[in-house]
Amino acid sequence: MSYTASSNRYEQMEYRRCGNSGLMLPAVSLGLWHNFGDIDSMNKARDILRTAFDHGITHFDLANNYGPPPGSAEKNFGQLFKADFLPYRDELIISTKAGWKMWEGPYGDWGSRKYLVASLDQSLKRMGLDYVDIYYHHRPDPHTPLEETMSTLDLIVRQGKALYVGISSYQPAEAAKAIAILRELGTPCLIHQPKYSMFERWVENGLLDVLEREGVGCIPFSPLAQGMLTNKYLKGVPTDSRAASHRGNGAMEEDQVTPEKLDKVKRLNVLAEQRGQSLAQMALAWVLKDPRITSVLIGASKPEQVTDSLQCIKNYQFSSEELALIEGILR
């Protein structure tokens, strides 16, 4: 059935300015790392994308290697995009990345000009797009000069293949250097994509300060710790969960659902109930409480998870007592 987006979609979402740029992003964005590969149901994938856009989620995040197999998330997204979202292209922010191993040989990994240019050409073909809105270097490369990687991002924008560029998983000092090089080249760094959640706090040790000082946005990935920070593992590991699915490609495994983690999750869940939120909503709200965060980048295996999670924007205020209680649980 052909798709018409919900007419009140923009009333349901909050939009935040991305750093000092002109771009606004939804406070909740959707990532296609898992659940959009060839091993997944296309019908479900279609429902997730439609539900997200119907609720004002205008940003879909991909990477060359998402699947599995690598490349299949972009290919499947391309098909769904063509069927449903072509009329809405100018209402969407679509990102992709390169930086992890994508193909054999010395040119299919890390951060060379050769890899980044070839990979984006492949991504555009798979998705059937003329350009992406944001192109990221996916992880720092200790061997390629930062000048080469950053000047390639600048080149790609000048070629019209991306509108903005970003970096992912760069530590504070290397992020500051990359941001300075890009500024010098005339293509400002739009955004940084780090892992950040109640269970993963490294960005608080300098990165968020660098981004604030430099006027760069921040879009944390895995804000639900791949599903740990929800109520789904409280009564064991469900067979349809990510932890039980052996998806590979960095997806969490069952042995990561430890008794210590579950104990914290249980206590956090009680606090979330007291706030009138699901644990997923509270975990996302906790990330969004910091104004330096532009958007939380969630994943979803069902449309209902999208509609549950995005309610986090209804309350991301925390009292000092609540924050202290959370710190006590996480310690």
Ligand SMILES: NC(=O)c1ccc[n+]([C@@H]2O[C@H](COP(=O)([O-])OP(=O)(O)OC[C@H]3O[C@@H](n4cnc5c(N)ncnc54)[C@H](OP(=O)(O)O)[C@@H]3O)[C@@H](O)[C@H]2O)c1
């Ligand atoms: N830059 C990078 O290096 C990098 C790395 C990783 C991810 N990312 C990006 O970040 C995005 C999100 O990562 P993620 O998928 O790990 O994020 P996440 O939001 O931490 O985890 C998503 C998973 O949590 C579960 N879930 C989500 N909402 C739920 C809810 N309301 N109630 C119960 N369970 C819920 C689902 O697991 P089940 O499948 O078990 O139902 C879902 O697949 C990726 O798609 C990708 O775009 C970037």
